[in-house]
Amino acid sequence: MAISPVDFASLLCSRLCHDLLSPVGALNNGLELLADETDPAMRQRCMELLADSARTSANKLKFFRLAFGAGGSFGEMVDPREAKAAIEGLLSDAKRTTLGWYVEADSLPKAAVKALLNLALIANEALVRGGSLDIGAEQQGDHLEIVVKIEGLRIILDAQIRQMLTTGASEDGVTSRLAAAFMVHTLVAEAAGTMQVSEPAPGVMVFGAALSPGDGRPKSVVG
Numbered sequence: 719m720a721i722s723p724v725d726f727a728s729l730l731c732s733r734l735c736h737d738l739l740s741p742v743g744a745l746n747n748g749l750e751l752l753a754d755e756t757d758p759a760m761r762q763r764c765m766e767l768l769a770d771s772a773r774t775s776a777n778k779l780k781f782f783r784l785a786f787g788a789g790g791s792f793g794e795m796v797d798p799r800e801a802k803a804a805i806e807g808l809l810s811d812a813k814r815t816t817l818g819w820y821v822e823a824d825s826l827p828k829a830a831v832k833a834l835l836n837l838a839l840i841a842n843e844a845l846v847r848g849g850s851l852d853i854g855a856e857q858q859g860d861h862l863e864i865v866v867k868i869e870g871l872r873i874i875l876d877a878q879i880r881q882m883l884t885t886g887a888s889e890d891g892v893t894s895r896l897a898a899a900f901m902v903h904t905l906v907a908e909a910a911g912t913m914q915v916s917e918p919a920p921g922v923m924v925f926g927a928a929l930s931p932g933d934g935r936p937k938s939v940v941g
Contacts, residue, residue, distance in 0.1 A: 732894035777807035814848025
């Protein structure tokens with residue numbers, strides 16, 4: 719499915735605004751409460767809420783910068799610890815999902831890191847009540863294999879997100895809600911790879927991607 723660079727950039731902006739609206743709005747509300755509050759205990763509580771909202775906003779921005787951004791401060795290869803730190807920050811906001819990290823490589827192609835981060839985002843959102851999120855990446859011959867496994871009491875993956883991941887298309891086309899899935903599919907396709915999502919099963923789901931990253935040079939994520 720082809721989409722213009724301008725349209726895709728607009729979808730990503732919409733996604734960012736949607737995800738940042740809550741913590742930034744909480745910052746604004748907290749400042750308004752603080753301005754009118756005189757009780758020391760309540761002012762301290764407001765400060766704690768402001769700190770939480772600021773930390774959540776910063777964590778989301780750090781994650782989206784690496785997952786969606788150009789990553790200009792990084793070379794063509796990225797230290798996986800950067801991805802791990804970004805995911806840990808994202809998970810720390812809700813404090814309901816634990817991360818298992820099984821990536822031993824010293825560096826990964828930037829495209830592979832973006833695919834990994836966006837898969838982690840999708841998988842985490844599918845864990846409606848939290849659980850565990852395990853991520854692994856390993857070189858197998860000329861392919862880099864990425865596996866994201868989630869386990870939890872309730873797992874829901876929207877059918878259109880599944881379709882976008884595996885086929886690169888959906889009935890509604892590319893929307894802001896499907897932007898991460900479209901990015902994953904396109905990155906994998908441009909790396910001459912394959913994308914798989916396990917069939918629904920109680921309490922567990924696995925996302926798998928195999929990429930032939932070549933020399934690690936970044937490619938366009940839009941057609």
